[in-house]
Each structure stands twice: as structure tokens, then as C-alpha cells.
Amino acid sequence: MEEMFCFQCEQAAGGTGCTKIGVCGKQPDVAALQDLIVFGLKGVAFWAHKAREKGAIDRDIDVHMIEALFTTVTNVDFDPASCAKVAQKTVQMRDKARALFEKANGGPFKGDVPAAAGDWKLPAGQAEMVALGRKHGVKAFHSDPDVNSVQNILLYGCKGMAAYADHAHILGKDDPKIYGFIHKALASMLDAKLGLMDFVGLCMECGKTNIDCMGLLNKAHIEKYQAPTPTPVSIGAKAGKAILVSGHDLKMLEELLKQTEGKGVNVYTHVEMLPAHGYPGLKKYKHLVGNFGSAWQNQHKEFADFPGAIIFNTNCIQRPGDQYKDRLFTWGRVQWPGVKHIDGWDFSEVIAAAQKAEGFKEMPAKNILTGCGHDAVLGLADKVIAAVKSGAIKRFFVIGGCDGAKPGRNYYTQFAEKLPKDTVILTLACGKYRFNKLDLGDIGGIPRLLDVGQCNDAYSAVQIALALAGAFNCGVNDLPLSIVLSWYEQKAVVVLLSLLSLDIKNMKLGPTLPAFVTPNVLNFLVENFNIGPIGSVEEDMKQMLGA
Known part of the structure; x- marks a missing residue:
């Protein structure tokens, strides 16, 4: 029997799927818990979609949907305890969404309720949660392999869009239509009357909705930090203490820059954070000094050479090396077992770790160009x-x-x-x-x-x-x-x-x-x-x- 099955990323084992451990490092218990989260989210979506049709919306339900989907994106949350908490909250939100519908409807739903939206109880123990999650993996979506395939494409599209919606939400931008579509899409997977072309149409609608979502995030970035301008970025290093920020979330970077200003700590970007240098509202901080390293998959060997604190604010984390694990932090949806997670906006522990570390000696190097939006x-x-x-x-x-x-x-x-x-x-x-x-x-x-x-x-x-x-x-x-x-x-x-x-x-x-x-x-x-x-x-x- 397979311990897990996951094929949502390009590096799926054998080009077909990971069955023992994720190539990304995801353990079978985390894979099962994430499958359980998705099963539960379909139940949330069923009730939230029906409540929306009655004009009833709950922002807590909407936000949980995107945060929980983001949790299941590749290279985000590897911590089984964290995933179990997300599963618990998902069941709570399912019940809240059902109550929201029944209030708007003036009574209970009179049709058939799919299993995912029913009154199933979440086991108290994590091992039992894992066992339940294994019954609801991606192979169980639909008996027709082509419908199953398109449903997975739709789910993965919603996961990707949820990440962008989460970034926009953190910057105070929300669009009810985006939340509404995600509920509609996940709820559709519980509707036995829908066929292959229905899901193809939903995939196209997902793409169109994501253009709006990316536009919303673009607006949030520009309103907050102004439009990016072409900017040369050093790939060398300045002498001094250092913090490396990896991920996509610009507000987290901004808050860190505010808290490190005047403290003799230079801040470097990593991977997808490189474009931050192009935004006037961020590059005004003189201690945002450069970009360190290459792509995410090289972090294990490159982070060992970074003489400061490192913080992830979104996906692309890998199993940390012992050389730097004690100065590694996570924030937001990303978590790794045994790595310190920062809740909220106080980065004093990260700054203290940077001040304690060796720091860089001067390393002049060439510039690369970013900010060509x-x-x-x-x-x-x-x-x-x-x-x-x-x-x-x-x-x-x-x-x-x-x-x-x-x-x-x-x-x-x-x-x-x-x-x-x-x-x-x-x-x-x-x-x-x-x-x-x-x-x-x-x-x-x-x-x-x-x-x-x-x-x-x-x-x-x-x-x-x-x-x-x-x-x-x-x-x-x-x-x-x-x-x-x-x-x-x-x-x-x-x-x-x-x-x-x-x-x-x-x-x-x-x-x-x-x-x-x-x-x-x-x-x-x-x-x-x-x-x-x-x-x-x-x-x-x-x-x-x-x-």
C-alpha cells in the first residue's frame, strides 16, 4: 500500500507521483493531513457557496479558505502539528459556513449533502487524522481519470490563486469575487452532475479570475510601494551583520526593514524577493543592500555560507541544514518542524540572531537588473x-x-x-x-x-x-x-x-x-x-x- 500519493509538483517521483516521501521533503503524515484539509475545504466551500447565493458572506470563512489552501501548496508547511491545527480550524469553518447558510435560508438545506460537507467529526489524535486523510487523496476525486485530471488542475489553480489572494489580503486588499469563485470551484467537485467540459470551463474561469487576483495584488503593491522602476541590484555583499529574506511577501520585508533601520544590520533578498529592490517604497531603505544566492533549490548549500539570520515568508523552503538551522526562521504560512516560527510582526528574535552571527566581510560584485514591470x-x-x-x-x-x-x-x-x-x-x-x-x-x-x-x-x-x-x-x-x-x-x-x-x-x-x-x-x-x-x-x- 502506498504511504502517500502526491503529484502536484513538477518533481513528482518517476514523473508519476511521490508514494513514500515527497521529493520536496514532505512526509507521509503531512501529505495525509493536507489531503484532509482539502477534503474539509470542499465541505466549507459547499456551504459558503450556497450561503453566497443567498447573499450571506463571512470574511473569516473567506480568509481561512485562502490561508488553508496556501498551506497545502508545495514547499510551504512541512509541520504536521501546524497542518493538524489547520484541519481543526477547517472543520470549525465548515460548521460556521453551514450555520451561515441555514440562517440566510431560514432553515436547513433540503437536498442531499455531500460527505465532505456533512457532519463528519475530526479525530482528536493526529495519527487518526492522518488515517482519515489517507482516505481522501487526489486519486479519490473522481472515478473517471480525465475528470479526475481536470479536477486536480482546477484544485491546483485555486491553490496558486489562494497564494496571490493571501499576499493581497495581507496588504489590505480583498475581492469578494475571488473568494466566491474559489468556493464555487471547490464546491463543484462535490457535484456528481458535472462532467468533463464543466470542469474545463471552470479551469478557464479560474484563469480569468486569477488575472483579476494578480491585478489586485499588483494594485496593492503599487499603492503601497509605488510602481517598480528599473534598478541595478548588487549580488555581492557589504561588510556588516546580515538578514536574508526569502519569499514573496513585500509587507513582511517592509516591516523587517523598519525594525532593522539604524541597527547596523543589512538586509538581503533571496529568490522571488529580488524584485522588491525595484519598488521606491522599499529601496528607499539604504540597508536593503543586495540579493544573495541563486534559485530556491540551491539553498541547502548556499545558506551555509550566509553569515547571518535567514527568514522565509512564503513557499520554497527545503529541509534545513544543521549549519544554519539555529538561525533560520519562518513566518506566515510557511513552517518546518523544529524551526522557530514568528507569529505577528515582531522580528526582534531574527534581528538578535543576525547581530549574534558573524556577518559579512566586503565582497564587491556585479549588478543585475530588476524592476522592469x-x-x-x-x-x-x-x-x-x-x-x-x-x-x-x-x-x-x-x-x-x-x-x-x-x-x-x-x-x-x-x-x-x-x-x-x-x-x-x-x-x-x-x-x-x-x-x-x-x-x-x-x-x-x-x-x-x-x-x-x-x-x-x-x-x-x-x-x-x-x-x-x-x-x-x-x-x-x-x-x-x-x-x-x-x-x-x-x-x-x-x-x-x-x-x-x-x-x-x-x-x-x-x-x-x-x-x-x-x-x-x-x-x-x-x-x-x-x-x-x-x-x-x-x-x-x-x-x-x-x-
């Missing part, structure tokens, strides 16, 4: 359009997405290196670490490599593409634009759904195709969107360049 790029619109019309720019390439440890990702480095010098690369998310230290030069003052930002800044890439399509009076698919994506976890899934919802075609996806996509579902994507796996760099480039 849609406001910055569209500020050069006339220049860009003129360069396209003159032939100076022949084609744009969006090369972005998640990085990972699995072989095959050197494809993206080689692709960037071999592109002709009359092409421009838009990149985003941690996939850029495969090539963002390359010196690719410029075209008439326009950098050939434009770092659009974090994975949620796919919104910026979309806005740039739509603006170019408008300028040239054509559809996005008619632009001299090719999209080459790398994926790892669920935020990449929802970004892909967003692009598909815009009817963007001819995208390449790699390094491997998702294990949760059946042959029939893949065939649907190929027939309707001409999406395909990456192949050889030379052949793919030849095809995209029309050579």
Missing part, C-alpha cells in the same frame, strides 16, 4: 514600437516560471544564450535565475533582458503583451512573441490557466509535462491551444523564429 516597459512603448517597426527588435520571448532541481532546466539557460541579438527577453519568477546573470546587452538602449518581477507579475507580462497588441492593432497570438514556460508548483499552474483563458496559443512548457494531466486532457490542450513540451533548444528556437 509593465509601467516601466510601457514607459518605453514608443521606443519599443519604433524598434519593432524598424526591424531592430525581431521578436519578444517570455522565458519565465519556476526553477527546480530536476535535470533538464539548463534548457532555459541555453535558450537565452542562443537567442539572436535582435530579440528581447521578458522574464519573471525564479526561473530567471537560470540566466539573469548573463550580459545580453541592449537594443538601442532597451535592455535585452527585462526582469518583470515575481511569478504574480505574469500580470505585468500580460499587460505588456496586450498593450503591444493594441499598438499594432492585432491579437496577442499575432504578435512577434513566443512564450516558453518552466513550471514547478501550483502558482505556475494558475498562471498557465490565466494565459490559456486569454486564448494564448503555441506556448512551450517544461521541463516535463504535469503528471496529473492525462493523455486525453493533454490532447485537448494541444488541439485547442497548440501547447507542447519543450524539445531541443535548436529545434524549438527555429520553430519560434520561423527560420
Whole structure:
């Protein structure tokens, strides 16, 4: 019997699924508890969706939904005690959502109640919770493998969107329509009357809703920190005590910067936090001094060389090494057993750990460019359009997405290196670490490599593409634009759904195709969107360049 089954990330064992322990480090008990959380959330969604139809909304229920879904995203929460608490709260929210509906309805629901939304009780013991969770894994969603596949795509899309919604919520931005869709989507998985194409339609709706969600987060970032501007960022080090911040949450970084100001502690960004340097409201802090390390999967060897405190505020944590575990902290949804978790906004323990550590000696190094969001790029619109019309720019390439440890990702480095010098690369998310230290030069003052930002800044890439399509009076698919994506976890899934919802075609996806996509579902994507796996760099480039 399998101890677990999880295939939600690109590194699923054997390309099919992790059955003994997650390649990410997730233990079987955590996998089962997260399956139990998802089962419980479907019950919450059933009642919350029906209550919404009656005009009844509860913000606590909405927020728990996105926080709990975020908990189950790859490389977020590895702590079984934490997951058990989320499962307990989920059952409480199910009962609260049912009471909300019954009050709005003026009485009990008169139809059949699905098992997930019923009165099942959560066992008191963690071992019993794990046993219950194992009965509700991803294989049990639906007996039809294709429907099961599309339901998983929908679930993973909702998980990715929940992460973006959580970031926006932390900055005080909420959209009831986003919460409403997530309830609708999870509740739909309990409706036996829905078939394959119903779920395909919900996946497209998920993509469209996520564009709104990414737009909401973009608005939250800009209102709080102003629009990012092109900014050179040091990848060296300044002499002094140091804190490294890894993740996506800009408010957490801001609060840390406020609390470290004037204390002789320099702050460095890691992985997806790199784009923070482009925001005027953050780069005004002079002790935000640079970016340390490469992509997330290299943290185990790189963190041992970081002579200060390290804090994670979102996903991409790996099993900590003994060399740095005592100066590692987590915050927000991310947790690891035995690692100190910071609740709230007091980072004094992190600062104390940094002051106690050795700190850096001066290490001068080159700069890399970030902050090339849609406001910055569209500020050069006339220049860009003129360069396209003159032939100076022949084609744009969006090369972005998640990085990972699995072989095959050197494809993206080689692709960037071999592109002709009359092409421009838009990149985003941690996939850029495969090539963002390359010196690719410029075209008439326009950098050939434009770092659009974090994975949620796919919104910026979309806005740039739509603006170019408008300028040239054509559809996005008619632009001299090719999209080459790398994926790892669920935020990449929802970004892909967003692009598909815009009817963007001819995208390449790699390094491997998702294990949760059946042959029939893949065939649907190929027939309707001409999406395909990456192949050889030379052949793919030849095809995209029309050579």
C-alpha cells in the first residue's frame, strides 16, 4: 500500500507521483493531513457557496479558505502539528459556513449533502487524522481519470490563486469575487452532475479570475510601494551583520526593514524577493543592500555560507541544514518542524540572531537588473514600437516560471544564450535565475533582458503583451512573441490557466509535462491551444523564429 500519493509538483517521483516521501521533503503524515484539509475545504466551500447565493458572506470563512489552501501548496508547511491545527480550524469553518447558510435560508438545506460537507467529526489524535486523510487523496476525486485530471488542475489553480489572494489580503486588499469563485470551484467537485467540459470551463474561469487576483495584488503593491522602476541590484555583499529574506511577501520585508533601520544590520533578498529592490517604497531603505544566492533549490548549500539570520515568508523552503538551522526562521504560512516560527510582526528574535552571527566581510560584485514591470516597459512603448517597426527588435520571448532541481532546466539557460541579438527577453519568477546573470546587452538602449518581477507579475507580462497588441492593432497570438514556460508548483499552474483563458496559443512548457494531466486532457490542450513540451533548444528556437 502506498504511504502517500502526491503529484502536484513538477518533481513528482518517476514523473508519476511521490508514494513514500515527497521529493520536496514532505512526509507521509503531512501529505495525509493536507489531503484532509482539502477534503474539509470542499465541505466549507459547499456551504459558503450556497450561503453566497443567498447573499450571506463571512470574511473569516473567506480568509481561512485562502490561508488553508496556501498551506497545502508545495514547499510551504512541512509541520504536521501546524497542518493538524489547520484541519481543526477547517472543520470549525465548515460548521460556521453551514450555520451561515441555514440562517440566510431560514432553515436547513433540503437536498442531499455531500460527505465532505456533512457532519463528519475530526479525530482528536493526529495519527487518526492522518488515517482519515489517507482516505481522501487526489486519486479519490473522481472515478473517471480525465475528470479526475481536470479536477486536480482546477484544485491546483485555486491553490496558486489562494497564494496571490493571501499576499493581497495581507496588504489590505480583498475581492469578494475571488473568494466566491474559489468556493464555487471547490464546491463543484462535490457535484456528481458535472462532467468533463464543466470542469474545463471552470479551469478557464479560474484563469480569468486569477488575472483579476494578480491585478489586485499588483494594485496593492503599487499603492503601497509605488510602481517598480528599473534598478541595478548588487549580488555581492557589504561588510556588516546580515538578514536574508526569502519569499514573496513585500509587507513582511517592509516591516523587517523598519525594525532593522539604524541597527547596523543589512538586509538581503533571496529568490522571488529580488524584485522588491525595484519598488521606491522599499529601496528607499539604504540597508536593503543586495540579493544573495541563486534559485530556491540551491539553498541547502548556499545558506551555509550566509553569515547571518535567514527568514522565509512564503513557499520554497527545503529541509534545513544543521549549519544554519539555529538561525533560520519562518513566518506566515510557511513552517518546518523544529524551526522557530514568528507569529505577528515582531522580528526582534531574527534581528538578535543576525547581530549574534558573524556577518559579512566586503565582497564587491556585479549588478543585475530588476524592476522592469509593465509601467516601466510601457514607459518605453514608443521606443519599443519604433524598434519593432524598424526591424531592430525581431521578436519578444517570455522565458519565465519556476526553477527546480530536476535535470533538464539548463534548457532555459541555453535558450537565452542562443537567442539572436535582435530579440528581447521578458522574464519573471525564479526561473530567471537560470540566466539573469548573463550580459545580453541592449537594443538601442532597451535592455535585452527585462526582469518583470515575481511569478504574480505574469500580470505585468500580460499587460505588456496586450498593450503591444493594441499598438499594432492585432491579437496577442499575432504578435512577434513566443512564450516558453518552466513550471514547478501550483502558482505556475494558475498562471498557465490565466494565459490559456486569454486564448494564448503555441506556448512551450517544461521541463516535463504535469503528471496529473492525462493523455486525453493533454490532447485537448494541444488541439485547442497548440501547447507542447519543450524539445531541443535548436529545434524549438527555429520553430519560434520561423527560420
